[in-house]
Amino acid sequence: MKRLACALLLMMAAACHRGPQAKPREARRIVSLAPSTTEILFALGVGDRVVGVDQYSDWPPAAAKIPRVGNDLTPSVERILALKPDVIFIATSANSRELPDELERIGARVVISQVETLDDVWRDITVTGDAVGRHDAATALVAGLRARVAATHARVASLPPVKALVVVWADPLTVVGGHSFVDDEIRAAGGDNIAGDSAQPYPQYSVERMLARAPEVIVVGSHKAGGPVLTPLTAHASLPAVKNGRLHTVDGDLLFRPGPRLVDGIELLARLFHP
Amino acid sequence: MSISKAARATPARVTAVTLAAFGLAVGAILASLVLGVERVSLARALADRGSLDADILFSARAPRVLLGALVGAALSAAGVAFQALLRNPLADPYVLGVSGGAAAAGTAAALLGGAGLLGIWTRPAFAFGGALGAVALVYAFGRVRGALVPHVALLAGVVVNALAGAIILALRLFLAPFALADALAWLTGALGSVDVMRVGALAVYALVALVVLATRAVDMNALSLGEEAARTVGVDVERTRRIIFFAASLLTAAAVAFAGPIGFVGIVVPHAVRRLVGADHRLLLPASICGGAAFLVLTDTASRLAFLALGTEPAVGILTALIGAPLFLVILRRRVGERAL
Numbered sequence: 001m002k003r004l005a006c007a008l009l010l011m012m013a014a015a016c017h018r019g020p021q022a023k024p025r026e027a028r029r030i031v032s033l034a035p036s037t038t039e040i041l042f043a044l045g046v047g048d049r050v051v052g053v054d055q056y057s058d059w060p061p062a063a064a065k066i067p068r069v070g071n072d073l074t075p076s077v078e079r080i081l082a083l084k085p086d087v088i089f090i091a092t093s094a095n096s097r098e099l100p101d102e103l104e105r106i107g108a109r110v111v112i113s114q115v116e117t118l119d120d121v122w123r124d125i126t127v128t129g130d131a132v133g134r135h136d137a138a139t140a141l142v143a144g145l146r147a148r149v150a151a152t153h154a155r156v157a158s159l160p161p162v163k164a165l166v167v168v169w170a171d172p173l174t175v176v177g178g179h180s181f182v183d184d185e186i187r188a189a190g191g192d193n194i195a196g197d198s199a200q201p202y203p204q205y206s207v208e209r210m211l212a213r214a215p216e217v218i219v220v221g222s223h224k225a226g227g228p229v230l231t232p233l234t235a236h237a238s239l240p241a242v243k244n245g246r247l248h249t250v251d252g253d254l255l256f257r258p259g260p261r262l263v264d265g266i267e268l269l270a271r272l273f274h275p
Numbered sequence: 276m277s278i279s280k281a282a283r284a285t286p287a288r289v290t291a292v293t294l295a296a297f298g299l300a301v302g303a304i305l306a307s308l309v310l311g312v313e314r315v316s317l318a319r320a321l322a323d324r325g326s327l328d329a330d331i332l333f334s335a336r337a338p339r340v341l342l343g344a345l346v347g348a349a350l351s352a353a354g355v356a357f358q359a360l361l362r363n364p365l366a367d368p369y370v371l372g373v374s375g376g377a378a379a380a381g382t383a384a385a386l387l388g389g390a391g392l393l394g395i396w397t398r399p400a401f402a403f404g405g406a407l408g409a410v411a412l413v414y415a416f417g418r419v420r421g422a423l424v425p426h427v428a429l430l431a432g433v434v435v436n437a438l439a440g441a442i443i444l445a446l447r448l449f450l451a452p453f454a455l456a457d458a459l460a461w462l463t464g465a466l467g468s469v470d471v472m473r474v475g476a477l478a479v480y481a482l483v484a485l486v487v488l489a490t491r492a493v494d495m496n497a498l499s500l501g502e503e504a505a506r507t508v509g510v511d512v513e514r515t516r517r518i519i520f521f522a523a524s525l526l527t528a529a530a531v532a533f534a535g536p537i538g539f540v541g542i543v544v545p546h547a548v549r550r551l552v553g554a555d556h557r558l559l560l561p562a563s564i565c566g567g568a569a570f571l572v573l574t575d576t577a578s579r580l581a582f583l584a585l586g587t588e589p590a591v592g593i594l595t596a597l598i599g600a601p602l603f604l605v606i607l608r609r610r611v612g613e614r615a616l
C-alpha cells in the first residue's frame with residue numbers, strides 16, 4: 001500500500017515535469033540512470049549529449065565511453081551534480097524511491113520512466129523524446145518499431161501459438177510471468193507463455209509446474225556475467241523443448257531491456273517460436 | 276539438564292525414541308513426495324520411467340524433498356552440538372560465523388552469474404569455501420593459550436558474521452538486477468532446483484559428520500554440566516570441544532552451501548525435542564536429527580503449496596522464520612513459566 005502511494009506520488013511528480021507548462025527546452029547535458037533510457041537516447045540521435053550514465057549502460061558501444069555515475073540503485077549524487085545536467089532520467093524499476101527527491105532538491109529536472117507493459121515502452125520513448133526536445137524523432141522511432149512488431153505479429157498470428165517459457169534465471173528457476181512487457185513480447189512473437197497466469201512479473205517458478213505444462217520452446221535470456229547455467233533444465237528429459245532441441249539461449253538484453261532493441265528480441269522470439 | 280533425566284536414557288529408551296523419530300521423518304518424507312504442486316500418479320511414475328509423472332516425481336520432487344531432509348537434519352544436529360558446546364540453549368548453527376562466511380562467498384559467486392568454471396557447483400563450492408574460511412577465522416581467534424574457549428569463539432563468530440554482512444552489502448553494489456534477486460533468494464534460504472548428484476554428495480558428507488557427532492553424545496552431556504564436571508568424569512574437554520566445533524561447523528557449512536542460511540531450524544527443533552525427550556544427548560541428538568529432517572521437509576512442502584495461487588514458489592527460509600520465530604517464543608514462554616513454578 002505504501003509502495004503504491006509512493007509510486008502514485010512519483011507518477012504525479014513526473015507528470016508535473018511533463019506538463020504543458022514545463023516547456024520542453026533543448027536538453028544539452030543529459031544523465032541517464034537506466035541502460036534502456038541510454039539506448040533510447042542514442043536511438044533518438046542525442047547520444048552525444050549524454051554526459052553521464054549508470055554502470056550498466058553498455059549499449060551502443062559509444063555509451064561505454066561516457067562517464068559513469070555509479071550503480072543504478074545508489075548513484076553518486078555529487079558526481080551527477082558535477083556533470084551539471086539539464087535533465088536526469090530515472091527508471092523506477094531500478095532506482096530507489098528517495099533518489100528523485102534528492103536530485104530534485106539540487107535543482108535538476110528529473111524524468112521518471114515507469115514501464116510495465118509493451119505500450120508503456122512506446123509511451124516511454126515518446127516521453128523521453130519530448131524531454132530532450134526530440135518529439136518528431138521519438139514519434140518516428142515509435143512508429144517504425146511498432147510497424148516492425150506488427151509485421152512480425154502478422155507473420156505468426158495465423159499460426160497456432162507455441163507453448164513457451166522464457167527463463168530469467170535457471171537455478172533457482174525464475175521465469176517471465178504475467179503483467180510484464182516481456183510477457184507482451186512473447187505474445188507478439190506468437191508464443192503462449194505457460195507462466196503467464198502468474199501474478200508476478202518475474203516469479204520464482206515451480207519446477208513441477210513447468211514439467212506439467214510442458215513448454216514446446218524454452219528461451220533462456222543470458223546475462224553479462226558468464227553464460228547461463230542450463231543443467232537444471234536439461235536434467236528434465238520429459239520436457240518437449242529439451243527433447244526436441246528447442247532450448248535456446250539468447251542475449252538477455254534484447255528481451256529484458258525496455259528499449260528499442262526489444263523489437264530485435266521480439267523478432268528473435270518469433271523465429272524461435274515459428275521457425 | 277539434570278542427572279536424573281540423563282539416567283533415564285536406557286538403551287531401550289534410546290532405541291524407542293530414535294525409531295519413533297525416524298518413523299516421523301520417513302512419514303514426513305513420504306507425505307511430501309505425495310503432496311506436490313502437480314498431481315502425480317505414483318503407479319504410472321513407477322510403471323513408466325519415461326512418463327511425465329516419473330519425471331516430476333523423480334527428477335523434480337524427490338531430490339528437493341531429500342535435500343530438505345538432509346539440510347534439516349544437519350542444521351538440527353549442528354544446533355544441538357553448538358548448544359552443548361556453548362552451554363547455551365539459544366545458540367544456533369550460525370552463531371559461530373559459518374553462515375556469514377558462506378553467505379558472503381555465495382553472494383560473490385553470483386557475480387559470476389552462477390556459471391563459473393564449476394557450472395552448477397559454483398555457488399555451493401564458493402559458499403563452502405567461505406564457510407571454511409569463517410570457521411578457520413573463528414578457530415584462530417576463539418582460542419586462549421591454544422584451547423578453544425566457547426565464549427571467546429562466540430564473540431569471534433558474532434564479529435565474523437557482522438563482517439560478512441558488510442561484505443554482502445558491498446558485493447550487492449556490483450550485482451546486476453537479476454543476479455541480485457537470485458542472490459537474495461539464496462540468502463533467504465531456498466531449496467531450489469536440485470539434482471540427484473548434489474543430494475548424493477551432501478548425503479555422504481553429512482552422514483560422516485552426523486556419525487562423528489552421534490558418537491560424542493555422552494561427552495556432550497558432560498560438557499553441558501560444565502568444564503569442571505566434565506573433567507571429573509574423565510572427558511578430555513579441549514579435544515571434545517574441538518571435535519564438536521569442527522564436526523558441527525563442517526555440517527552447517529555443507530547445508531548452507533546447498534540451501535543458503537535457512538533460519539530457525541537449528542534452534543526450534545532442538546528446543547521442541549528437548550521438551551519431549553529431555554536433555555540427554557543420547558536421546559536429544561538422534562531425535563533432533565530426525566525431527567529436523569521432518570520439520571524442514573514439511574515446511575518446504577507447505578511453502579511450495581501456500582503461494583501457489585500467486586503462481587510462485589518462494590524460498591523456504593521465509594516460512595521457517597514465519598513458523599519458527601513464533602514457535603520459539605511460545606516454547607520460551609512455557610519454559611520460563613515452568614521455572615517460575
